[in-house]
Amino acid sequence: MTPRSSSPTLDFAESLYAALDDDDVEPFVGLCAEDVVIRYPAAGLLPYGGTWHGHEGVRAFLEAHDAAEEIVAFEPSHMTADGNRVFVLGMFEGRAKPTGVVWSTEFVHVLSVVSGRLTRWDGYFDTAVALQAHRID
Secondary structure, X not given: OOOOOOOXXXXXXXXXXXXXXXXXXXXXXXXXXXEEEEEEOOOOOOOOOEEEEHHHHHHHHHHHHHHHEXXXXXXXXXXXXXXXXXXXXXXXXEEEOOOOOEEEEEEEEEEEEEOOEEEEEEEEEOHHHHHHHOOOO
């Protein structure tokens, strides 16, 4: 990750990614507000696409993603904060489990952090590549 100035919001974002990297759902859920919202593109087309609400939604999102993708590489490379928002740039490479196709994309995550908890996570990536890998047209 690119060196950066320390801030509580950026430190918190790094702890979120560390929890994801450990592949342990409950510590990640513990960093989320009760009313957290996760939004990923391709609702109805990718199993993990759509809007997910609350702790149960976080668990369901992570389960759907795990069932659909084998993560080959997940590398947040740059984070910057603006107030309670963190903007994260990175690279994802995964294997679509239904097809075995390996695909990659750069991503942007926009995280909202309030009172030391994740309240919103919006993910943006090349959905055309993901849909092709999953052979969804």
